[in-house]
Amino acid sequence: MKFSxxxxxxxxxxxxxxxxxxSTYLFFAGHHNPGGGFIxxxxxxxxxxxxxxxxxxxxxxEVIPVNFRKIGAFGALIAVxxxxxxxxxxxxxxxxxxxYVDLPLFGETELATSLLFDVGVFLAVIGSVMTIxxxxxxxx
Amino acid sequence: xxxxxxxxxxxxxxSVFIPILYKIFPRIHTGWFVLSIPIVLFIYFLQQxxxxxxQEPVLHTLSWISSLGxxxxxxxxGLGLLFSLIITGIGSLVILYSIYYMSKExxxxxxxxxxxxxxxxxxxxxxxxxxxxxxYVFWEITSISSFLLIAYWYQRKGSRYGAQKSMLITIFxxxxxxxxxxxxxxxxxxxxxxxMIGMREEIFHHSLFLPAMLLILLGAFTKSAQFPFxxxxxxxxxxxxxxxxxxxxxxxxxxxxxxxxxxxxxxGGATEWMWAVSICGLVTLFWGSFLxxxxxxxxxxxxxxxxxxxxxxxSLLGVGSMALYPGxxxxxxxxxxxxxxxLFHLINHATFKGSLFMIVGIIDLETGTRxxxxxxxxxxxxxxxxxxxxxxxxxxxxxxxxxxxLSKEMFFTGMxxxxxxxxxxxxxxxxxAWLASVFTFVYSLIxxxxxxxxxYQPEKLDKKPxxxxxxxxxxxxxxxSFVVVFFFFPNTLSYTVLEPxxxxxxxxxxxxxxQFHVHITAFHxxxxxxxxxxxxxxxxxxxxxxxxxxxxxxDHLPEKLNINDLYNAGLSGMEKFSSKIIDLHMTGYVxxxxxxxxxxxxxxxxxxxxxxxxxxxxxxxxxxxxxYEIVLVVxxxxxxxxxxxxxxxxxxxxxxxxxxxxxxxxxxxLRAPDxxxxxxxxxxxxxxxxxLCLIYLPKLxxxxxxxRVKVTNLLIxxxxxxxxxxxxxxxxxxxxxxxxxxxxxxxxxxxxxKNMVNAILVDFRxxxxxxxxxxxxxxxxxxxxxxKLRPTSREEKE
Numbered sequence: 007m008k009f010s011x012x013x014x015x016x017x018x019x020x021x022x023x024x025x026x027x028x029s030t031y032l033f034f035a036g037h038h039n040p041g042g043g044f045i046x047x048x049x050x051x052x053x054x055x056x057x058x059x060x061x062x063x064x065x066x067x068e069v070i071p072v073n074f075r076k077i078g079a080f081g082a083l084i085a086v087x088x089x090x091x092x093x094x095x096x097x098x099x100x101x102x103x104x105x106y107v108d109l110p111l112f113g114e115t116e117l118a119t120s121l122l123f124d125v126g127v128f129l130a131v132i133g134s135v136m137t138i139x140x141x142x143x144x145x146x
Numbered sequence: 147x148x149x150x151x152x153x154x155x156x157x158x159x160x161s162v163f164i165p166i167l168y169k170i171f172p173r174i175h176t177g178w179f180v181l182s183i184p185i186v187l188f189i190y191f192l193q194q195x196x197x198x199x200x201q202e203p204v205l206h207t208l209s210w211i212s213s214l215g216x217x218x219x220x221x222x223x224g225l226g227l228l229f230s231l232i233i234t235g236i237g238s239l240v241i242l243y244s245i246y247y248m249s250k251e252x253x254x255x256x257x258x259x260x261x262x263x264x265x266x267x268x269x270x271x272x273x274x275x276x277x278x279x280x281x282y283v284f285w286e287i288t289s290i291s292s293f294l295l296i297a298y299w300y301q302r303k304g305s306r307y308g309a310q311k312s313m314l315i316t317i318f319x320x321x322x323x324x325x326x327x328x329x330x331x332x333x334x335x336x337x338x339x340x341x342m343i344g345m346r347e348e349i350f351h352h353s354l355f356l357p358a359m360l361l362i363l364l365g366a367f368t369k370s371a372q373f374p375f376x377x378x379x380x381x382x383x384x385x386x387x388x389x390x391x392x393x394x395x396x397x398x399x400x401x402x403x404x405x406x407x408x409x410x411x412x413x414g415g416a417t418e419w420m421w422a423v424s425i426c427g428l429v430t431l432f433w434g435s436f437l438x439x440x441x442x443x444x445x446x447x448x449x450x451x452x453x454x455x456x457x458x459x460x461s462l463l464g465v466g467s468m469a470l471y472p473g474x475x476x477x478x479x480x481x482x483x484x485x486x487x488x489l490f491h492l493i494n495h496a497t498f499k500g501s502l503f504m505i506v507g508i509i510d511l512e513t514g515t516r517x518x519x520x521x522x523x524x525x526x527x528x529x530x531x532x533x534x535x536x537x538x539x540x541x542x543x544x545x546x547x548x549x550x551x552l553s554k555e556m557f558f559t560g561m562x563x564x565x566x567x568x569x570x571x572x573x574x575x576x577x578x579a580w581l582a583s584v585f586t587f588v589y590s591l592i593x594x595x596x597x598x599x600x601x602y603q604p605e606k607l608d609k610k611p612x613x614x615x616x617x618x619x620x621x622x623x624x625x626x627s628f629v630v631v632f633f634f635f636p637n638t639l640s641y642t643v644l645e646p647x648x649x650x651x652x653x654x655x656x657x658x659x660x661q662f663h664v665h666i667t668a669f670h671x672x673x674x675x676x677x678x679x680x681x682x683x684x685x686x687x688x689x690x691x692x693x694x695x696x697x698x699x700x701d702h703l704p705e706k707l708n709i710n711d712l713y714n715a716g717l718s719g720m721e722k723f724s725s726k727i728i729d730l731h732m733t734g735y736v737x738x739x740x741x742x743x744x745x746x747x748x749x750x751x752x753x754x755x756x757x758x759x760x761x762x763x764x765x766x767x768x769x770x771x772x773x774y775e776i777v778l779v780v781x782x783x784x785x786x787x788x789x790x791x792x793x794x795x796x797x798x799x800x801x802x803x804x805x806x807x808x809x810x811x812x813x814x815x816l817r818a819p820d821x822x823x824x825x826x827x828x829x830x831x832x833x834x835x836x837x838l839c840l841i842y843l844p845k846l847x848x849x850x851x852x853x854r855v856k857v858t859n860l861l862i863x864x865x866x867x868x869x870x871x872x873x874x875x876x877x878x879x880x881x882x883x884x885x886x887x888x889x890x891x892x893x894x895x896x897x898x899x900k901n902m903v904n905a906i907l908v909d910f911r912x913x914x915x916x917x918x919x920x921x922x923x924x925x926x927x928x929x930x931x932x933x934k935l936r937p938t939s940r941e942e943k944e
Contacts, residue, residue, distance in 0.1 A: 038900035040819040048827040082923045085916050102909045104898035120908040130919040134926030141933040143838045
């Protein structure tokens, strides 16, 4: 069912970038401020869902040509592998670590391994929730 | 992490690349790549032989879940090394053989070799782990990989049946073994086998000794196909022949033997252990050999023969364990020869049975059948295969100059020693052993003569047989040459591998510093054992040639005691029973399920709350209620009322969403920004999801239902609401446990995070988050599978 809603489409085109930016911000802010992989992932999912609802599935597929099941599985894989990675340093499973590095432009920046873990959470959340929503919505 | 951990995991790690190699090099048989792995491992374990011979074994620990005492600790001693050598050695030959057996054009080789590598790693893990929980994990992975390999040709009904059967029986045993391990760890407060061996006195006098022993034995007996659990092994022969040769004769089925040997220092010396293991072994030995004679399928024959030989090794371990019995010091060295015989036969069995299985696979490929009624006279057509079969078959029958003769003689010695030094019922052991050996001799002759001698019947065969390619003959030739070599030089084996292995099974028999001195000789003079062998040959030959006359007794076996029928009846009975129960409460209506759920909530939470008298209300410590909070509550109540009274589903859902948004505002007021954010986003997503689902539902109508149903629903609704309100109000009045928040107060120093909530999520409680993510993914895939892969949509596609 293809229906056009010019106002919604126009608004979406602008809103979606704000939401996507916000989700990226939330993801990185998570370490020190409210946010993190889970919330960031859900906000990004919300953005994608908005896109799917405004435009039809075919268009959305063309614009976002990814298989969300694979994204979800990949995210879970990252989350688990970062845990396994701690074996290399002879510490218990899922031990996280952090350090401060002086990066050009950013100045002194904190780099934490939990960010890698959060990437996994982020992707897994997007993949899983999008899989659920798309499966149900495409079931006609 | 030491090298040995790495080497145990190498096959699993390599299996990641197998599908890639399969795709990139479609013209090269994937087996060639895989072959390198067991060869490297075999060389590695060979290099360990000198150090294991001369030094005390070392425990290599890799921390895994240290807080629970579960570490991946590897203990490489004589016993583990013996098994590792068999696993990797036979593994190399089997993979070489499989390259010719499995067609690269027709078979899904990537699956095959991934399963095989999975098995190899887990089997090495079983025999090298010192931690019982890790051992259990590996043990179950061997069961799973065996299941996958038996069901490899899953298009066949027989394969699926056999796979399921083996899985049910071995996993049942595995679970009971786990229970046994847990009992042992309750007694000893450790998961390490070596530490348990150190505390064997405490275990021995503990009341849990017998339950733990029986549970562990159940695991060993199911895995090693001991009577009455042997029924899965013949059905497992549906697997490709390399798998039958590898898993179901040389390695996996010997995991039970390994377990019994490994736990002999703990349980050995107990009479219950000796009787259970040796009687079960002897019954299996006899029953397997007796049933093997009637088989007409060569692989089924070999399967029953494996069952019987496993029983023989088991009975030897049982008899040998009496060496640890207090008060039998003078007989203990005598009895320990039974352990030696068990270990030696373990190796011999792997060599001759492996070669026989490979030849049967060759015959199957070349003639298109394994039925001995259609085979015959292949001697002149396949002379090399014939020679190998003669070597393997006669070794199995226990004739010189093959290694089977040596271990069969030692078997007789062990049983005679047992009869002499233990007495009572063990005096029967030599008779059973002899009788079973007669049947063993008969079926060995059947394999050799019915296949290769007699008249050639080309009209009954699908293909014109010929010798297979040389590469396919190399593995059985190597194994057959070992059969001969071990006869002439058994002591190269006994000094290097057998003595250390005996040391690890019977660690307390000798004083410290002493070593077992094993010297195997072929001829001991005209003693009882030799006479027994001669008797076996004479009587066996007679039985073989009069087979037609007496084989009628197989028709008179009691029908009702057929274990296979019991298994099938039990399985279908359980299926019927559970489907009845499910039909009873699974009505297919969501509202019914909600009624169940909420009734349980009311009954469980309500009654326990009343029982513990948790309802107490203290409002004095609460902050003042602000005006905007009252506004929020009023909006929430209105939205909730709207949900009930609404006539449109979509509007109802939006109202539910409004309740959620109001809640997130409360989080904002109460300064929980993370919760507020999460609540907001989750509410958005769920509302969308609801709205999507509702499109497919019919229009909301005024519901006409009976008064009784309405009253029940009303009561349940009021009950749930009441209970949660009361609990919510009482929460403040209770502090059952000390608060844990101080643990997280150091979040900035420990995790470098200023946001404590997130430090908890990704750092302190990373495990929880990881599993939550995985659960979410599984739920997503579950929804996808339910909706997208329904049987109807599959039919539409076809």
